[in-house]
Amino acid sequence: MEKIQTPNQSDQLPESGTLASRTYESIKADIIDGTLPQGSKIVESDLALKYGISRGPLREAIHRLEQIKLVIRVPHAGSRVVTLNSKMMEDIYTARESLEGMASRLAARLMPDEDIKSLHRLLDQHEQNINEAEGKVYFQHEGDIDFHFRIAAASQNQWILENLNGELYQLIRMGRHQSGRMPSRPAAALAQHRQIVSAIEQRDEELAELLMRRHISGAWKTVKSILEENHE
Amino acid sequence: MEKIQTPNQSDQLPESGTLASRTYESIKADIIDGTLPQGSKIVESDLALKYGISRGPLREAIHRLEQIKLVIRVPHAGSRVVTLNSKMMEDIYTARESLEGMASRLAARLMPDEDIKSLHRLLDQHEQNINEAEGKVYFQHEGDIDFHFRIAAASQNQWILENLNGELYQLIRMGRHQSGRMPSRPAAALAQHRQIVSAIEQRDEELAELLMRRHISGAWKTVKSILEENHE
DNA sequence: TAGGCAGCAATTGTCAACAATTGGAATAGT
DNA sequence: ACTATTCCAATTGTTGACAATTGCTGCCTA
Numbered sequence: 001m002e003k004i005q006t007p008n009q010s011d012q013l014p015e016s017g018t019l020a021s022r023t024y025e026s027i028k029a030d031i032i033d034g035t036l037p038q039g040s041k042i043v044e045s046d047l048a049l050k051y052g053i054s055r056g057p058l059r060e061a062i063h064r065l066e067q068i069k070l071v072i073r074v075p076h077a078g079s080r081v082v083t084l085n086s087k088m089m090e091d092i093y094t095a096r097e098s099l100e101g102m103a104s105r106l107a108a109r110l111m112p113d114e115d116i117k118s119l120h121r122l123l124d125q126h127e128q129n130i131n132e133a134e135g136k137v138y139f140q141h142e143g144d145i146d147f148h149f150r151i152a153a154a155s156q157n158q159w160i161l162e163n164l165n166g167e168l169y170q171l172i173r174m175g176r177h178q179s180g181r182m183p184s185r186p187a188a189a190l191a192q193h194r195q196i197v198s199a200i201e202q203r204d205e206e207l208a209e210l211l212m213r214r215h216i217s218g219a220w221k222t223v224k225s226i227l228e229e230n231h232e
Numbered sequence: 233m234e235k236i237q238t239p240n241q242s243d244q245l246p247e248s249g250t251l252a253s254r255t256y257e258s259i260k261a262d263i264i265d266g267t268l269p270q271g272s273k274i275v276e277s278d279l280a281l282k283y284g285i286s287r288g289p290l291r292e293a294i295h296r297l298e299q300i301k302l303v304i305r306v307p308h309a310g311s312r313v314v315t316l317n318s319k320m321m322e323d324i325y326t327a328r329e330s331l332e333g334m335a336s337r338l339a340a341r342l343m344p345d346e347d348i349k350s351l352h353r354l355l356d357q358h359e360q361n362i363n364e365a366e367g368k369v370y371f372q373h374e375g376d377i378d379f380h381f382r383i384a385a386a387s388q389n390q391w392i393l394e395n396l397n398g399e400l401y402q403l404i405r406m407g408r409h410q411s412g413r414m415p416s417r418p419a420a421a422l423a424q425h426r427q428i429v430s431a432i433e434q435r436d437e438e439l440a441e442l443l444m445r446r447h448i449s450g451a452w453k454t455v456k457s458i459l460e461e462n463h464e
Numbered sequence: 465t466a467g468g469c470a471g472c473a474a475t476t477g478t479c480a481a482c483a484a485t486t487g488g489a490a491t492a493g494t
Numbered sequence: 495a496c497t498a499t500t501c502c503a504a505t506t507g508t509t510g511a512c513a514a515t516t517g518c519t520g521c522c523t524a
Contacts, residue, residue, distance in 0.1 A: 018307055018507065044476070054509045056288075059476090060295060067299040069391075075250055076476060076515050091391045094334065098392075102330035159301075159323045160330075163395065250477065276506070286479045291506090308485050308506060469522080477514070484507070491500075 020057035024064050027051075031070050031081055032174045039083040042071065068167045070174070084175050086227050093220035096168050097213050099160050100148060104196060104212035106155035108205040119150060119197050123190065130186050140186050141176060145169055147193055151212070154200075175223070179230055185222070189215075252289035256296050263302050263313055264406045271315040274303065300399045302406070316407050318459055325452035328400050329445050331392050332380060336428060336444035338387035340437040351382060351429050355422065362418050372418050373408060377401055379425055383444070386432075407455070411462055417454070421447075 016022075027047070030036045048058045062079055065071040073079035082088075126143045152164045192215045199208040248254075259279070262268045280290045294311055297303040305311035314320075358375045384396045424447045431440040 020507080021307070043474090045474095055476090056508055056510095060291070060507095063292060063295055064299070067296070075253070077517085078475065088390070091389045094338070094389055095331065095391045095395075098330045098334035099327065102326065106326070157323045157326055158320070159327045159400075163327075168391075252477080275504090277504095287506090288478055288480095292477095309487085310505065465524100467522105467524085470520095472517105472519080474518090475514105475516075477512105479512075480510100482507105482509075484505105486503105486505080488504095489500100489502080491498100493498080494496085 018057065019053050020060040020064075023051050023053060023058055024061035027061055027065060028068075028070060028170070031065070032170060033177050036081050038081050038178065040081050042079045042081065068170060070170065084171070084178070086224065089171075089175055089223065089227065090220065092168055092171050093216060093223070096164065096172075097216040097220070099164055099168075100151065100216055101209045101213040103152045103155035103157065103160050103164070104200070105205045105209040106157055106160075107151050108200045108203050108208040110156050111154040111200055115150075115154060116197065116201050119147075119200075122147060122150070123193055123197065126186075126190055126193070130190060141173075144186075144189065145173070151196070151200075179223075179226060189219075192218075250289065251285050252292040252296075255283050255285060255289055256293035258283065259293055259297060260300075260302060260402070263297070264402060265409050268313050270313050270410065272313050274311045274313065300402060302402065316403070316410070318456065321403075321407055321455065321459065322452065324400055324403050325448060325455070328396065328404075329448040329452070331396055331400075332383065332448055333441045333445040335384045335387035335389065335392050335396070336432070337437045337441040338389055338392075339383050340432045340435050340440040342388050343386040343432055347382075347386060348429065348433050351379075351432075354379060354382070355425055355429065358418075358422055358425070362422060373405075376418075376421065377405070383428070383432075411455075411458060421451075424450075 027036070036042070042062065044055050044058055044062070047062075048055045051058065062071060062073065066073045066079065070082055071079050072082050122143075126140070126147070129139060129143065149165060149169070152161045155161065192211065196208060196211045196215065199211055259268070268274070274294065276287050276290055276294070279294075280287045283290065294303060294305065298305045298311065302314055303311050304314050354375075358372070358379070361371060361375065381397060381401070384393045387393065424443065428440060428443045428447065431443055
């Protein structure tokens with residue numbers, strides 16, 4: 001399978017950086033893919049032993065995980081992996097709708113033509129993946145996040161980019177991984193993506209924002225129904 | 233002067249909590265009011281000595297300050313107080329416009345009638361303060377933030393509330409404190425606030441969002457012009 | 465048996481010493 | 495005088511021991 005040019009978008013767990021950084025990335029990955037289950041208690045000394053480091057850097061890693069809301073910590077009592085409930089997911093999708101809508105508007109204003117062309121090519125690849133049906137859902141989701149990431153980056157708004165990429169997308173990834181099934185009609189999503197790019201291409205800020213908000217709002221409705229049927 | 237019922241909205245620096253927490257609040261206050269100037273280098277051992285604690289909790293405090301973007305840290309090199317430039321402030325105001333617009337929409341949907349009444353009373357107090365002209369600009373600004381805080385809280389969206397209150401408002405406070413002058417025509421702002429509450433009262437989500445976005449967008453234009461004339 | 469109190473084990477918070485890295489000062493070479 | 499290099503001091507990263515807090519266990523009492 002052809003490797004998609006996905007430039008290490010902030011997810012890296014290499015041998016470089018401080019111990020705290022690497023451990024942070026490791027634990028983050030473990031939480032997102034469920035190796036550390038939701039709601040499980042996190043004991044500093046245990047994890048320190050498990051990762052072969054001392055409690056100092058490990059504590060720093062946990063604090064950072066707390067900031068991106070993957071971990072909940074109560075002073076003197078300990079920390080647990082967050083448990084995603086429906087309300088929290090709704091909050092996240094709503095915030096995302098707001099921020100990505102704005103990002104889309106800004107992208108329509110600021111994205112260079114060259115990057116728009118590149119976006120088109122990305123969507124072409126996604127279309128191939130869907131048709132071949134061989135791109136497993138996993139890649140479809142990474143592709144989806146890649147698309148949204150590019151819009152966020154094109155906004156040239158650092159705050160929005162960091163919060164989407166650093167926090168919201170992680171929680172959404174986690175939600176998808178854990179709720180088992182995840183492919184929410186990729187063909188429909190692709191069509192909407194194309195609409196959005198088209199609006200950006202025409203520099204129609206209003207429309208770009210509107211379409212993105214509708215797209216995400218729709219995604220939430222799908223996720224919500226999945227959550228509900230999973231829970232009954 | 234009558235004390236306004238402003239319920240300790242998350243700004244507390246008491247004698248309670250862990251050392252790291254208290255130190256975090258102290259340093260945060262020092263940064264916001266300029267005691268620690270923008271761009272100044274932060275040396276862990278110095279600050280630890282100054283606050284009479286060891287480097288452990290102090291490091292935790294700094295990490296937390298980094299997360300809310302009051303401090304910039306580069307591994308192995310050290311940390312500095314952030315320097316607010318125009319681009320960063322624009323990013324912040326844009327993100328704020330997006331999130332508070334959404335919060336306003338949600339408030340129109342969800343805010344209890346009783347709370348709306350309370351909001352009216354708050355604005356009445358603000359009006360008094362303005363007329364008496366005795367409410368110094370300081371209180372006007374705290375009042376302004378209080379208003380926006382209540383809208384955010386009324387959204388019942390935890391993510392939006394935390395990000396506005398924990399991060400964006402702090403940076404805006406900092407910007408105001410440091411740029412010296414700050415009163416941006418409080419009467420006009422009050423009128424807009426009343427419009428927004430009115431839209432919320434009528435449960436007009438669309439209008440509530442629109443007005444809030446216009447309000448914040450206008451505020452940014454004012455701030456921007458102040459920044460520009462300050463810098464020349 | 466239910467409720468509360470005391471003491472204890474487990475866990476987090478804090479500290480001070482040690483290791484590793486960086487940026488710059490002093491030095492040498494052209 | 496200017497640039498490159500080597501070394502050193504200052505600073506951050508990491509560690510393991512110690513202190514403080516929690517909440518549980520088991521006993522006591524009504």
